[in-house]
Amino acid sequence: MKSDFLTNLFFRALQTVSIATMIARLLLPVAIVAALYLLWRIARNLEKPPKLTxxxxxxxxxxxxxxxxxxxxxxxxxxxxxxxxxxxxxxxxxxxxxxxxx
CATH class of the missing domain: 1.10.260.40 (lambda repressor-like DNA-binding domains)
Structure with a gap:
């Protein structure tokens, strides 16, 4: 009984970790693209001289x-x-x- 509970708990934890890993793998390319876009925007703004009011x-x-x-x-x-x-x-x-x- 106790071993069934621990086994069940272990597999649920494993499923949670695998779901989190799957979500991280799906979101990683999005995060990389977003970071590259932000770096591109920063670099583009550094090239422009500030506008004088x-x-x-x-x-x-x-x-x-x-x-x-x-x-x-x-x-x-x-x-x-x-x-x-x-x-x-x-x-x-x-x-x-x-x-x-x-």
């Missing part, structure tokens, strides 16, 4: 205009500003024209 464009434009206006108002040349802060004159020119933002 209109506000960011306005701020950058305003900053470059402000640099030039203040420099000319103080009657400073690009060369003088560049030497004062330790960069090249071309860097100051790029900042004022909004070409470089560093």
């Amino acid at each position: 209109e506000e960011v464009k306005i701020v950058r434009k305003s900053l470059s205009e402000m640099l030039k206006e203040n420099r000319t108002r103080c009657k400073m040349t690009q060369e003088f500003v560049a030497e004062s802060i330790g960069v090249s004159r071309q860097a100051v020119s790029k900042w004022e024209n909004g070409v470089s933002h560093s």
